[in-house]
Amino acid sequence: MGAKRHAEEVPAAAAPASPKKHAPLPSSVKTSADAKHDHSSYEVHYFGVRGKGELPRIILAYGGATWKNEVPKSWAEVKDSTPFGQLPLLVEKNDGKEVFCLAQSRTIARYLASKFDLIPKDPTDAILADSIFESIAEIDDAVSRAFYGIKDEEAKKTAIDVLFDEKLPSFLKFNERFLVKNGKTGFYFSNKISLPELFAFVVFEFLEELKDARFESLSKLAPTFKKLLNNVRENTRIAKYLTEVDRAPFKN
Numbered sequence: 560m561g562a563k564r565h566a567e568e569v570p571a572a573a574a575p576a577s578p579k580k581h582a583p584l585p586s587s588v589k590t591s592a593d594a595k596h597d598h599s600s601y602e603v604h605y606f607g608v609r610g611k612g613e614l615p616r617i618i619l620a621y622g623g624a625t626w627k628n629e630v631p632k633s634w635a636e637v638k639d640s641t642p643f644g645q646l647p648l649l650v651e652k653n654d655g656k657e658v659f660c661l662a663q664s665r666t667i668a669r670y671l672a673s674k675f676d677l678i679p680k681d682p683t684d685a686i687l688a689d690s691i692f693e694s695i696a697e698i699d700d701a702v703s704r705a706f707y708g709i710k711d712e713e714a715k716k717t718a719i720d721v722l723f724d725e726k727l728p729s730f731l732k733f734n735e736r737f738l739v740k741n742g743k744t745g746f747y748f749s750n751k752i753s754l755p756e757l758f759a760f761v762v763f764e765f766l767e768e769l770k771d772a773r774f775e776s777l778s779k780l781a782p783t784f785k786k787l788l789n790n791v792r793e794n795t796r797i798a799k800y801l802t803e804v805d806r807a808p809f810k811n
């Protein structure tokens with residue numbers, strides 16, 4: 560998508576609430592320049608919040624890619640030119656020329672994971688990684704629905720309670736099993752970050768920042784999963800990305 564993007568409208572679904580304030584994201588910010596991957600560069604087109612744009616961004620940061628954010632100035636004007644009328648979009652360029660445009664955040668994530676060595680080499684591990692990715696996607700969907708998909712206050716409270724009291728404990732219990740099986744390294748496979756660790760980090764960073772006491776006590780039940788989150792947070796490139804002042808806020 561070479562189209563110019565305009566205006567600053569942020570649809571409600573794209574605007575997660577956050578207790579932590581960040582500076583607003585400029586419409587075009589170069590966030591990593593230490594690329595060693597040929598002449599490819601990337602653009603993540605998304606609204607000026609983390610939302611569904613965050614997984615593609617964090618993969619690019621981890622991969623040391625040359626990439627930048629593009630925030631539409633007028634979503635209404637460009638919506639129709641996108642593949643599904645939605646963001647995020649990934650635009651890949653080679654020597655500055657657009658070669659590929661891809662929609663759907665999780666498809667984008669899988670594509671970038673294949674480029675930046677985030678898929679286990681062993682085919683069985685690779686497909687297991689994909690099934691873990693899908694289990695994280697279920698939690699991601701439940702979080703989005705509970706916090707942004709329900710208008711009625713009472714129904715929203717019930718969905719958040721179900722999330723904390725049922726969905727998250729179950730997810731953490733089964734996830735912990737995978738991690739313990741891999742020697743409590745805090746990685747799902749061998750000793751290295753793969754796509755599901757990055758996805759888990761994106762989803763749980765949001766939950767952590769809510770500072771809800773229920774989340775704090777839950778994370779005590781899953782010490783290896785906590786280690787996983789730290790493994791991602793402490794990765795040199797991710798740590799740098801997380802402290803960038805113009806990192807997108809959860810909410811404008």
Ligand SMILES: N[C@@H](CCC(=O)N[C@@H](CS)C(=O)NCC(=O)O)C(=O)O
Nearest residue numbers: 570572573611645646647663664665
């Ligand atoms: N399944 C899609 C969902 C994308 C989506 O819901 N995008 C929302 C923002 S989070 C959007 O573009 N909303 C604007 C609109 O629908 O006009 C994905 O994961 O990329």
